[in-house]
Amino acid sequence: MAQYQAVQRSGAEKAATLERALRQRSLRRRARPVESIVRFLLLLCGLVSILSTVGILVTLGENSLLFFSQRSWQQVKYDTVERAVVVNLGQEVSLAAALDAQNSYLSLELDERATLPFSEGQLIELGGERMRVMAASRDGLEVERGVNASQALAHPVDTPVFVHNERTVLLGADLRADDTVIHLSEGAAAAFQIDDLIQADEEVMRVLQVEPVSDMLAVRRGEEGSNPARHSAGLPLFSPSAVTLGEFLTGTRWNPQLGHLGIWPLLNATLMTTFFALLTALPVGLGVAIYLSEYASARVRSLVKPVLELLVGVPTVVFGYFALTWMTPLLQQIIGPQVKQFNTLSAGLVMGIMIVPTIASISEDALGAVPRALREASYALGATRQETIRRAVLPAAVSGIMAAFLLGISRAVGETMIVALAAGAGPNFTFNPLEGAETMTGHIVRISGGDISYNTIDYNSLFAIGLLLFLLTLAFNVVSGAITRRYREAT
């Protein structure tokens, strides 16, 4: 009875309170401004991610366009071979001692007051052999023998030394406004081809015909909206250099400041490191995945998984350190001194270690998604475990493994710090994995990490490389994602 009264009392209070709370409530829709505002703010948060993408696309696209459309006029140069002459004395230079085919030191005898006609990197020629100057001093030259496909030979004392010089192409004679033939300095016509553009002062001309023997060019005057004008002898001529997509995608030299803008040295290095990375990561990662999904007990899994997670957690710069200070010396011990301090092999192998967990975890997902029934069917036919894995499980999981593979490629292509530290710091178009070669990402880091000045060809080239990198990784990611989604839906 007492309880009944208690119920009555609390019931009355409940009714009263609720009646108060519910009084003016009707079924009519109420405006809830706070809800709408919050919803809108949250939508804005989501939109920021789009801004991020737009930022990337605009940044890369805009500056790449600049890179590809920037036309700079450069002085036309041509190569001459001349006897090396000490400028202030007029003394000709020749060998002070006989040079055999192996020796890389070339001794000279020069006057105290002589200014050296040699510089580092210069190409010299003597007795038909070409050499590159590595270091120059008054007493002699350190050279690289037999370059430019020439043979290292023995040379007797007093052989004259020739130097390769680049000369600026100059107008050989005055040019009137209505002339259509240009006279050039001797040998300079070789620098031109039909249809080239030439700039002299403000005027642009188009080459119609080249006369190498008489060093004359036939031209059409006043091209591209410029006006034919008078030019006097000795004026340097300019030719345009715009980076074309074709040059960018096919060229095999990268040195923006000298106008060499072929991506291949960088791309090739990226492909090499990626190749070695996947060569390591794919089998190992797949092996780990198979072990985890087909063999390992729950206890072993709980031991192995943290190892993989730890590997994932190690920052890539640490792997870079590892490649440079451990893997490279190891390779040098195993293979020999021809392994350079920076080389794509070491970077690639360590990158492979880095990617193993990625490949392992995605492949494991794929293997785990293979229905049990398939395995049981295979065992029922008397297959061994290995045969079941190879004949039944792997084929069923192949698309997932493919996705892992593609994602691995994308990771490897975009990986930066390992290659920046270990692969090499200079573009080098080589297929030798023991040599250093700078990758696309490594190049971006090196160039932009310094004090780069904006709006230079170097700066703009970063974006062209970045765009290529972005598109490559995006393509791999999208395809990999699509495959993953397909087999997820299928299972």
Added chain:
Amino acid sequence: MATVTQQGNRGSLTRRQRISRLWSRVYQACVGLAALALVILLLKIVDDAFGTVAVVNVVDPASLVSQDGRSIEQQNAEELAGLARDYLDEEGRHFVSTDRLFTLFLDEVARTELPSSALRNLTVGQALFSGQNFPQKWADRTLFELRLPDVARVERDARARADIALLLAGNVEQGRLLELVYNDIVQVELLESWNLIDSLTRQDEIRARAARDFPQATLEFRSWLNADFLRTPGSSQALTSGIRVALLGTLWMLVIAIGVSLPLGLGAAIYLEEYARHANNHRLLRLLNGFIETNIRNLAGVPSIIYGILGLTVFVRAMEPLTSGQLAGVAGADGRTILSAGLTMALLILPIIIINAQEAIRAVPQSLREGSYGLGATQLQTIARQVLPVALPGMLTGVILSVSRAIGETAPLVVVGAATTIFVDPDSPFSRFTVLPIQIYRWTADPREGFQDVAAATIIVLLLLLLSLNASAIILRNRYSARARRTL
């Protein structure tokens, strides 16, 4: 006939079994290989971070003992200041430089927590120097003036030298003076450094070599990771290099990055999970939502260096007035500041935060939401009172994971950041910066003796930091999933 097939079968069966076992060994070996790589990596780091070093001093500390025979460690500030005075050297080519003294003063003043821009215009009199222990004639000079004319003359002016000694003794702690004496007078120089394993196993060889090649050098065992290492800024000397500035830089960068990306990321995740799939959304809005979703997945796969390029163009260049602090009234800097770095990193971890938070929100059972709506809760109430509390641990785990990503990320910050080494602590978002992984990068690439050991010590600090973060994430996740299993 029957027996033949049976035998044939049995023969091939054992072979097949053998092959099967062989392959299982191969798979095992793969796991072993991965584990081995991790072990070697860690060993290598430890191997580098400790070991024997051969060092030599420019000035023998024995020649610096006081008259009553106390070593420099035992001398007081006044005596040490006297040493600094004696070895003051106008251009700082050999010993204590005036520039060096100036930074020492600045550091002292900086403890007053004045902004560094204000320091230059501070007069010596204002600049706290405890107990007014400075020559009165300098009271009205600004610190900047102090550096240039007066002190530069000191070499020729014995009186000015005495003033300097007074100033040092009265205002700079003994510990800092001792450091000065070590670095600029004694000048310990590292001749060679051996790894831990070599130091332990080939001691005699090392001793013999040191005796032959550097007879005047002393051999000592050194832990590159030590308390001073954490306390001192970078240096041009491996022996005196530290990571103080880099640690602070990492912290600053994290605060900015998380401060920006956390609200944005959680907001976006809530939007995508709770609002975007709403049944009566407009078709266009649904299209937009789908686009945001795919976009985030793709952003997560963009190589980090691309974010560096983005940051360089947008934050460092386009938004330079903001990121350099011009708008905030800080003059002189360019856009390569901590702020730019933090914002770049914020963009980089944004997709990771979103994806992790989405997963956490998705793990909240739908029945909770329906229960709440069924009682007449609005959407916002349901999210705030039911979804978020349950999803919080999961979201936190995701945030911790993205923090550890941000801590280890190097490439974008190299692109956004600094070319030079930095010696002063960052004190505002507009400071130039360095972070731990950048230091590792630079030191690893530095061919001078000892710097790879410094890099190894830095790596240990970085890895410990990451390990503790990840461990806390794992603990959080386990506790949460245990609770989830118990309750749901």
Added chain:
Amino acid sequence: MSETPKQSVQDKLEIDAMSVWYGETCAVRSVTLAINPRRITAFIGPSGCGKSSVLRAINRLNDLVPGAHVHGKINYQGHNLYDEQVDPVELRRRIGMVFQKPNPFPKSIYDNVAYGPRLLGIRDRKSLTAIVEHSLQQAALWDEVRNDLHKKSGLELSGGQQQRLCIARALAVEPEVILMDEPCSALDPIATQSIEALMRDLVHDYTIVIVTHNMQQALRVSDYTAFFNIRKREQDGVELRWGELVEFGATKQLFEEPQHQETADYISGRFG
């Protein structure tokens, strides 16, 4: 329980030619029936015939399901519930729901029950306590949990207690209609019995709609019964399935003299 029935609960809930769609597929087609106030109406029918869908459509919970949409009308208190003008939030307050699987919030028992009143802006501790107490009494749970109100999480109760907690939670916001989707399917016979008794108690003040697979239960507790069945059709090689209301009437009549053969088959267990 209370002697004077509540005046507010006197409106019929009229479902008029309502269809529920999930994306491109139709779950139930063209349901028309009127749910009487202060009576228990039971929905029966084979699995997948759309009972839950109809139930969820009544308090617009389907708004939350991506791609779900409802055609037709539900008239209640002079409003079409699917009208633009109707506030689904207030609607759900008035038409409460108890789910098949008990879904207490991961909070204390007290907070579970006080959740709804707090949403209504009731902050006063004393009133809240009174509401919690009375709601738990109404749900016949008070005696079992009165000492653990703050100590125990709703999730630490037994299944039957959890379900009663969910009912108390629904009662705490003073709904007019209570929708119950198989509330006893996860419970043992004794707990079932107590819930059934509870329903008979509550029906003095509330309109109750219950989905059940248990013919006996429908017969025991309900005043009206609606029987739904599955319809199939082959179209372009794809089999289309949807639910339809077959028969609706007073429970007694429907069980004793079903108008349709299908109904007779189903209730006598000769279904399929």
